[in-house]
């Protein structure tokens with residue numbers, strides 16, 4: 001019998017019941033809650049006369065709707081939009097009522113769900129982690145089985161601590177070789193999506209492996225797993241290793257003492273067996289990856305910074321041709337235009353993809369001693385959590401950004417999606433470190449270009465896209 005993949009192992013160790021029709025019941029170790037997808041779930045629970053099954057499996061924070069400007073220090077009353085205010089208030093009320101740990105709006109531990117849970121050690125290797133949020137795949141970076149769920153499933157998990165699920169297929173994305181100087185985890189994942197497309201991972205759990213993945217920090221691995229969902233896979237995974245253990249050690253929710261020793265021992269098995277069988281295998285050479293920029297309205301519409309946007313006339317497939325025509329029109333671009341000719345209006349450095357300390361350091365390295373171009377209307381840096389913000393301030397990164405002309409904000413989802421005051425105006429182009437570039441994602445008519453933090457900072461100071469390596473001192 002062939003060995004097991006990491007996904008197989010995680011699945012097997014959480015399987016409560018397998019049914020003949022292919023569906024199964026799996027146990028959930030960690031449930032993360034935010035204000036958008038939880039109100040109806042709690043309401044359903046209440047109507048059914050039930051209570052959360054295991055209170056301490058839950059951790060909550062508001063993120064999507066919270067303003068990121070200084071006025072937000074005023075608390076919930078400072079949220080102008082009525083629906084947003086109600087959602088955040090409802091989350092607070094629900095967590096208070098059931099005694100669920102919540103980092104409220106102005107708690108220093110508040111932030112984007114996918115940033116705060118790993119930061120607290122609430123996401124651990126070997127766990128099953130769910131949240132009513134598609135980017136829950138982020139947590140797979142720890143060798144955990146993590147994916148998004150819908151609101152009715154949020155209610156089910158709250159009530160039973162279990163989830164009805166179906167086993168997925170196994171996909172291996174192997175990235176070997178050395179990443180060129182100035183090329184980051186974000187560029188790897190954008191290049192993967194450019195290669196396999198947004199449906200490439202459909203029905204699969206993707207394990208990212210290979211020397212280039214092992215060489216990444218935990219932050220970088222989170223960036224990659226975060227965007228698995230944009231490659232069509234609900235689950236992204238990276239095997240646990242010493243870096244994972246090192247990252248988790250000493251965090252508030254991590255096991256301590258003898259339990260820690262036991263856990264570390266158990267985590268050694270969180271790798272795919274050498275003879276494990278994958279249904280699909282994709283390989284990339286890290287050395288060939290260049291800084292990426294998305295030009296269209298889907299994350300697969302992505303190119304290296306030195307390329308030109310496509311010419312529909314050269315596309316034989318009529319369906320693809322139509323989508324190129326439509327995307328060019330929406331994005332206000334002309335066929336064959338150089339990526340480096342795209343003029344930006346706003347720059348957003350943040351989101352659960354790229355708002356951790358390492359991302360802010362990379363952006364600050366570029367911003368240091370430079371100025372945001374006068375043609376840029378706004379460039380904002382939004383830390384992923386209050387603790388990331390505090391760390392960045394301790395390192396003086398806030399000063400670097402402010403001196404360069406960036407705004408330094410309070411944590412939240414911010415301009416990643418138009419659910420709070422940070423948004424694009426129609427027609428504006430934004431260099432954004434987030435994960436989705438769908439039509440209207442950052443505001444009606446807004447035009448999103450997905451890039452790494454260093455590339456976003458470079459675009460801010462240059463006004464147009466530029467290969468960040470041209471700005472790095474001593475670049476070869």
Ligand SMILES: CC(C)[C@H](C(=O)O)[C@@H](O)C(=O)O
Pocket residue numbers: 036037064132133134135148417
């Ligand atoms: C609001 C939420 C349900 C949504 C998601 O599931 O991903 C959001 O976080 C997003 O990124 O689009």
Ligand code: SF4
Pocket residue numbers: 063064112113114133135351352353412413416417434435
């Ligand atoms: S930062 Fe963006 S992608 Fe992440 S959870 Fe918030 S809205 Fe979703």
